Amino acid sequence: MSALGYGDQSPLLKNNPYNNPFWNETAFFQTNKNHPFRVEVNWKGALRNAERAEWRGEKMSFISSASESNEHTIIRSVDTIGKDDAGFQIKENRIEKYAQEKWWQTPMLPETLRHDSGHDGSHSFITHEFIESIVQNRASKINVFEALAYTAPGIIAHASALKNGEFLKIPSFDL
Secondary structure, three states, rough: OEEEEEEOOOOHHHOOOOOOOOOOEEOOOOOOOOOOEEEEEOOOOOOOOOOEEHHHHHHEEEEEOOOOOEEEEEEEEEEEEEEEEOOOOOEEEEEEEEEEEHHHHOOOOOOOOOOOOOOHHHHHHHHHHHHHHHHHOOOOOHHHHHHHHHHHHHHHHHHHHHHOOOOOOOOOOOO
């Protein structure tokens, strides 16, 4: 993976606790099956200030909503042949708005945890799973290896940005 960052001379970027010189970072990843994807965090500029994601595929893509709306988008490849803006024949796409259910408002969580805890309510689910694992005397489904799989790519991406986009491998953490 390789990442680049953008920072300016803002005093907020000087001597911060994280030694982070960037407002924005863009990371380019390639999976072990050679699928490329991009992740961005943007906090400054004429941009949507959001953490959001796009999953792109041959048959379908999903674009998560910007923070100011709840309109997700699904794009499906269809068999109809059309033309692009240069006149070349291409398979057309069908674009659909998708209303994502707010899972944190459902009975999947106890009533006391049914609130938007950020990141579309995911924090409430992680908290609930952790407490349930203690109550049921079992290992949590979100264990240290799962947590590392979620966080290591971002940490390595930031390290790459600090090294001007140097290509870095994400280590595998196994039992």
